[in-house]
Amino acid sequence: MVTTTAAVLRAAGRPLSLESVDVEPPRADEVLIKVTGSGVCHTDLGLMATAGQGQLPLILGHEGSGVVAEAGAEVTGLEVGDHVVLSYAYCGSCETCNAGTYVHCRQFMALNFGGARADGTTAYRAAGEPVGGHFFGQSSWAGHLVTSPRNVVKVDKDLPLDLLGPLGCGFQTGAGAVLNTLDPRPGSSLAVFAVGSVGLAAVMAAKAAGCGTIVAVDPQAARRDLARELGATHVIDPTHEDPVEAIRALTGGHGADHSVECIGFGRVVRQALECLASPGVCASVGFQGAENDLTLNQGHLLFGRRLVGVIEGDADPHTFIPRLIALYREGKFPFDRLVEVFPLDRINEAIDLAHHGKVTKAVVTFG
Template sequence: MSSAAAQDVPASSTATAAVLHHHTKPLELSTVAIAEVRPDEVRIRMVGAGICHTDPGVIATITDEESPIVLGHEGSGVVEAVGADVTAVAPGDHVVVSYNHCGECDHCGSGLPMHCRHFVDLNLTGLRLDGTSPLTTSDGPLRAHFFGQSSWATYAVANERNVVKVDPSLPLELLGPLGCGIQTGAGAVLNTLRPAPGSSIVVFGVGSVGLAAILGAKVAECATVVAVDIQQSPLDLALSLGATHAVNSAEEDVLAAVRDLTGGYGAQYSVDCIGLPAVVRSALECLQSPGVCASVGFQGTPNEITIDQGHLLFGRSLVGVIEGDAKASEFVPYMIELYQQGRFPFTRFIQTFPFEEINEALAAVHRGDVTKAVLTFE
């Protein structure tokens, strides 16, 4: 990772970051140096940062070549400094930080930043496109630009393109998940599927992403909203948030239950929030014809699934979704507007942990004790 050692500007200040050195070791809170922001960058004092399922996934599979790294990609905070070319935000602004994109490729130019040609390099390597990082340690290079933010630190350096200004009257510490997990679930329904009022939808897996999909289905005025999970407590929460029915797949035949709830036809739409092959298959097979399944669950790669091609005939579709097919600059404000109207109560499934307890928070997530963990900063 020698490319990350080349810093083009001197460090201007320090931050405390949760550094991952090895998948078998807890994160280490370390003092790191922050470089001066580049012309298109923004330095943010973090107020909140979510734990998304992608973060523990990276922790479990990290290699020596990919570490040390600072994770975190659901940040919210206050802008402290901006580069010379930044016009979208100013010091003092409250912001949510979402995924990064180049803003220059054909997909970004056609309104598809979630499919940016440089998405992997900009979001998953922990480095800028030129191989540098805005944070370093006294021991050497550090990957600290995960999803263009690495928000598991007291300060983060992001790009102007992946910060979204928000109303300062809002509970800033809770808004970070709108930049990824909540956006993914709600966007899969509202942006990808776009169900008509009165339609039927099944959501497989009602963690934070699935619950966001449930909220999206209620906003879309779906008449039948079925939550599916293997545990009863998240199903009860889903019912309280607007699901019309709950199916415990550890105790019931999901396909039979969905048929019974939809007049024998099957659902018009479904959302897979798990990514396990058997779940993806069930999410497709529960559909009537025509019907559409949006798959947002991720189990790492490779993740081969086998489906009966007959289930794709006569108009059934299976579509993969990244970041809820959302342009964060538009969709984050939309979700906030719905929240202010009382129609999108995503804060009900958030539990906060002090940043210093990040390892305890990760353990709670791993045990399934919390639906959405958010780290808060003093």
């Protein structure tokens, strides 16, 4: 048993409380991770605002990085002292997992949002009472966590470990939408709608893929400026010009070959579809809740345009995170420029700043 400090959600819409939490030893098929850093993602913020009483208390966090502190007897390929990045949970045995499409695991919702292991148990207790955890198989807003080796990607020890966690979700989502889902040919055109951390990861990936025209659409000037620094060839303020008309003008009237929308607002999804050439593909990664009705003009789909929903960048973390790290080493994916670090005792401040868009990617670090 390890006693650690965790940020615990006790009531929806309320600040997290820092509490002493007991963490069970890992089972034979689990590992214990000493957390170094964990990103703040809007998926965390959404559950903080909406969690029902039956889900509480709960430890969130799902962009963790850290060091293997203990490995169960059946674990292979991981040793105490290994540096790791954590990503989403999957069962590894259903038909979609056997096909290698882990993001569509038949147990994805239960394993990532259930607040417990697959058998309904939790490894966490506070003041003798169970605390929900295993969020995305992690609950990395804790100094220690128990997880499955399937969640764990080993990384080199010379990397800035405390900054790597967002590679497991936010950065993977944006970059994967480009490199995996869209797979643009060199010289093609791509528009990104909403360039927060996910959108900026898409911009960097588009540049790494060799796209010739990369358009960043965002109402915040600072984000547009950063997008231009990271690879956007053009930026658009949607509060002052129509993105669809502007993108068509930039592409000789044809429209963009690809688009990525990163916010999920109906109006933005429509713009990301309507700006496309024919044929063209829009990858939708934005999320505004499980029920989010959209109204589309079917005419925009009839001539080869496609709207594709994307989760976790259609990525297998065990191959895609190393790919992003290789791009980082080559100077082609400088994700560290997006990160602002906060110690654990400032986690509520980090969450507030992230909620209001005042930081690009907040990462909470553990001493």
